[in-house]
Amino acid sequence: MRILKRKQKQVSRKYEDGKIPIGKEGENRYKFTKTNNIKKLERELKLIQRRLSNIRLNHIHQTTTTIVKTKPSRIVVEDLNVKGMLKNKHLSKAIQEQCFHKFISILEYKSKFNGIEFVKADRFYPSSKTCSCCGVIKKDLKLKDRVFVCPSCNARMDRDKNASINLSRYKKSA
Ligand SMILES: [Zn+2]
Structure with missing residues (x-):
């Protein structure tokens, strides 16, 4: 370069x-x-x-x-x-x-x-903001938050892992 x-x-x-x-x-x-x-x-x-x-x-x-x-x-x-x-x-x-x-x-x-x-996946699918344990959407998740902490069920998970679990369950909406 x-x-x-x-x-x-x-x-x-x-x-x-x-x-x-x-x-x-x-x-x-x-x-x-x-x-x-x-x-x-x-x-x-x-x-x-x-x-x-x-x-x-x-x-x-x-x-x-x-x-x-x-x-x-x-x-x-x-x-x-x-x-x-x-x-x-x-x-x-x-x-x-x-x-x-x-x-x-x-x-x-x-x-x-x-x-x-x-x-x-749809461009607006909230893969990172959704809790892969209980399904709650964490609206205030920031880009710098590398760990996802669920405000509802307290699940703690690596951000990318949480997103990939959600994506693995993704269903195309008709
Ligand atoms: Zn949760």
């Missing part, structure tokens, strides 16, 4: 170096030329980007295969939750979303191919 950033900077600097002002004075209009050097840098940049996206895709394939190989009867996934799920500091938000969608679609395809029921 660092190499990518450096290359991107190099390219924009080269463009900056070669700009020629056009139009009237103080107009801030410039002409940018693409030198051979820039072309070369852009080619290198493209190669790095392609290599990175191959690594990501490879990773998605490995992960989804591992999941499918455990032969579950059913897989339930949640729709994209931008706030809650994307927290990889090294990837831009756009790429994270793109990866997430790719992950879901490949998982769906592999599930179907292996005869595993694949369900996408």
Whole structure:
């Protein structure tokens, strides 16, 4: 990633170096030329980007295969939750979303191919806020609360575990 950033900077600097002002004075209009050097840098940049996206895709394939190989009867996934799920500091938000969608679609395809029921939970299904013991909904659950504590039955559970139990019981509403 660092190499990518450096290359991107190099390219924009080269463009900056070669700009020629056009139009009237103080107009801030410039002409940018693409030198051979820039072309070369852009080619290198493209190669790095392609290599990175191959690594990501490879990773998605490995992960989804591992999941499918455990032969579950059913897989339930949640729709994209931008706030809650994307927290990889090294990837831009756009790429994270793109990866997430790719992950879901490949998982769906592999599930179907292996005869595993694949369900996408409704985007508004409160998987985290519902108590998997008694069914009460805890409205004030914050994103930072890593442990779910039920206000009604006092059940205590890891947040993600609680959510996954709820999702495992998810039924599609007709
Ligand atoms: Zn409860």
